[in-house]
Amino acid sequence: xxxxxxxxxxxxxxxxxxxxxxxxxxxxxxxxxxxxxxxxxxxxxxxxxxxxxxxxxxxxxxxxxxxxxxxxxxxxxxxxxxxxxxxxxxxxxxxxxxxxxxxxxxxxxxxxxxxxxxxxxxxxxxxxxxxxxxxxxxxxxxxxxxxxxxxxxxxxxxxxxxxxxxxxxxxxxxxxxxxxxxxxxxxxxxxxxxxxxxxxxxxxxxx
Numbered sequence: 001x002x003x004x005x006x007x008x009x010x011x012x013x014x015x016x017x018x019x020x021x022x023x024x025x026x027x028x029x030x031x032x033x034x035x036x037x038x039x040x041x042x043x044x045x046x047x048x049x050x051x052x053x054x055x056x057x058x059x060x061x062x063x064x065x066x067x068x069x070x071x072x073x074x075x076x077x078x079x080x081x082x083x084x085x086x087x088x089x090x091x092x093x094x095x096x097x098x099x100x101x102x103x104x105x106x107x108x109x110x111x112x113x114x115x116x117x118x119x120x121x122x123x124x125x126x127x128x129x130x131x132x133x134x135x136x137x138x139x140x141x142x143x144x145x146x147x148x149x150x151x152x153x154x155x156x157x158x159x160x161x162x163x164x165x166x167x168x169x170x171x172x173x174x175x176x177x178x179x180x181x182x183x184x185x186x187x188x189x190x191x192x193x194x195x196x197x198x199x200x201x202x203x204x205x206x207x
Contacts, residue, residue, distance in 0.1 A: 036048065040066045055075050072090070073093050078098050091110075092112050097112070105122075117153050118154045151171045156173075165187075170191065
């Protein structure tokens with residue numbers, strides 16, 4: 001039902017359980033992104049946090065934007081450009097990020113659980129733990145690791161990326177590229193690739 005026009009249709013007795021009612025709200029989304037940027041710059045005194053669910057965002061530009069702490073659940077972000085974006089503690093749970101580009105993006109503490117990241121470019125991306133700060137901007141001594149549990153990472157480019165302590169439990173790592181990639185402390189249970197990553201990283205040190 002993606003893109004369906006239901007204007008005037010009586011769905012009062014219809015069973016739409018599990019139906020994908022993805023909305024194309026590109027113009028609204030662009031305004032919401034700008035409002036989020038203002039929210040970040042003013043530390044919450046103006047603008048509004050970006051929170052969107054099941055929205056088609058394929059035409060929205062995200063490169064070099066600050067979307068830290070945003071929430072984009074189950075959205076269509078296929079082929080999106082996030083180059084050099086700030087995405088600390090952003091939550092993309094369940095979203096389609098296949099073919100997206102994240103080179104140089106700050107993804108510290110990001111949530112990518114259950115996402116489709118098939119052939120996504122995460123080269124030079126930082127997925128290390130994010131440090132939590134208090135309301136005064138002081139360190140709390142607490143860190144939130146990036147989470148990619150059950151994500152489809154088939155063919156992802158992780159070259160020069162940092163994933164220290166990242167949780168990749170149950171993720172599909174088929175055909176990933178891992179040149180000079182840092183997986184120190186990462187959780188790889190259920191991936192069947194723990195040894196493969198270790199060997200690939202060791203082999204790439206001579207590149």
